[in-house]
Amino acid sequence: QSALTQPRSVSGSPGQSVTISCTGTSSDVGGYNYVSWYQQHPGKAPKLMIYDVSKRPSGVPDRFSGSKSGNTASLTISGLQAEDEADYYCCSYAGSYSWVFGGGTKLTVL
Amino acid sequence: QLQLQESGPGLVKPSETLSLTCTVSGGSISSSSYYWGWIRQPPGKGLEWIGSIYYSGSTYYNPSLKSRVTISVDTSKNQFSLKLSSVTAADTAVYYCARHAVVVVTGHWFDPWGQGTLVTVSS
Numbered sequence: 001q002s003a004l005t006q007p008r009s010v011s012g013s014p015g016q017s018v019t020i021s022c023t024g025t026s027s028d029v030g031g032y033n034y035v036s037w038y039q040q041h042p043g044k045a046p047k048l049m050i051y052d053v054s055k056r057p058s059g060v061p062d063r064f065s066g067s068k069s070g071n072t073a074s075l076t077i078s079g080l081q082a083e084d085e086a087d088y089y090c091c092s093y094a095g096s097y098s099w100v101f102g103g104g105t106k107l108t109v110l
Numbered sequence: 111q112l113q114l115q116e117s118g119p120g121l122v123k124p125s126e127t128l129s130l131t132c133t134v135s136g137g138s139i140s141s142s143s144y145y146w147g148w149i150r151q152p153p154g155k156g157l158e159w160i161g162s163i164y165y166s167g168s169t170y171y172n173p174s175l176k177s178r179v180t181i182s183v184d185t186s187k188n189q190f191s192l193k194l195s196s197v198t199a200a201d202t203a204v205y206y207c208a209r210h211a212v213v214v215v216t217g218h219w220f221d222p223w224g225q226g227t228l229v230t231v232s233s
Contacts, residue, residue: 001173003156034218038157045206046157048221055217089157093218097170101149101157 004029004090004102011108017078020105022090023071028100030071034093037066037075040104041086049088050075077107085109112137114207114224122201122231128194132207132224139188140165147210147220148181148192150203158203162210163190170212197231204228 005023012018022029022037029035035053038046048057050066053073063079073092077084090102118130132146139146147162161171163181171179180193194201205227208220 003158036217036219038220045223045226046220047223048219051211051219052217057219057221091157091159091220096173097212098173099159099218101159104156 001094001098001100004092004100006088006090006102006105008103009106009108011110012077012080013110014080014082016080017076018080018107020075020077020088020090020107022073022075022092022102024073024092024094024100025071028092028094029068029073031095032093033068035066035068035073036091037064038089038091039084039086040089046089080109082109112209112222114209114222116205116207116224116227118227118229120228120230122197122229123233124198124231125196128192128197128201128229128231130192130205130207130227130229132190132192134188134190134209139183139190140185143211143213143216145170145210145212146183146190147208149206149208149220149223150201151206151226152200152203160192160194160205162212199231202229202231 037050040046053068054066089104094100113135122128145162148160163169178195183190208223
C-alpha cells in the first residue's frame with residue numbers, strides 16, 4: 001500500500017483556477033469512487049472538502065470541485081482566494097478495509 | 111456539534127508503547143454507520159491512516175502498522191484509544207483522531223478531526 005502521488009506544489013493568482021492531481025493505481029483510486037480531499041492550514045487539523053470523488057459537504061464553497069479519470073483524481077479550485085492557500089491531501093479507499101493518503105500538495109496563492 | 115479531542119503523553123521513550131485517547135463530545139460514539147479513526151502526520155510530512163474502530167469493537171488497521179497497533183473503544187466514556195508498541199523515532203508525529211465514514215450510504219471520509227497532539231519519541 002503506497003502513498004498516492006500528488007505534486008509537491010502548485011500556484012495560482014487570485015481569481016484563477018488551479019487543479020491538483022492525485023495518482024494511484026487500479027487497486028485504489030481507479031478501483032473505487034471513494035476519493036476524498038482535505039485542506040490543511042499550517043498548525044491546524046485537516047478539513048474535509050470533497051468526498052466520494054465529487055461530492056461537497058455542506059459549507060464547502062462550490063469553488064471546490066472534484067473529478068476522476070482512470071487512476072487519477074483531481075481537485076479543482078476556481079476563483080482562487082487568498083484563504084485557499086494551504087496544503088491539500090487526497091485519500092482513497094484501497095480495498096480490504098484500508099485507506100491511503102497522498103503525500104500532499106502545497107497551494108500558493110500568488 | 112461533534113467535537114473530538116486527543117489526549118496522552120507528549121513524550122515516549124524508544125521501544126515503549128505510545129498510548130492516546132480520543133474523547134468524543136456533542137454526539138455518541140455508538141452512532142451507527144460511523145467508525146472512529148486515528149491518523150498521524152510526521153513533522154513536515156503527509157498524512158497516514160493508522161486504523162479505525164466501530165463502537166462494537168470491530169477494527170480495521172493499516173497493514174504496515176498492524177503488528178504494532180491496538181485500537182479499543184469505551185462507549186461508557188464516549189472514548190476510543192490507540193496503542194502503538196515498540197515505538198521508534200519514526201513514530202514521532204502529530205496524531206489525529208477523526209470520525210470515519212466507511213459505508214456506501216454515507217460515503218467514505220474523515221470528518222471532523224481533533225486538533226491533534228504531538229508525540230515525540232526520544233530517550
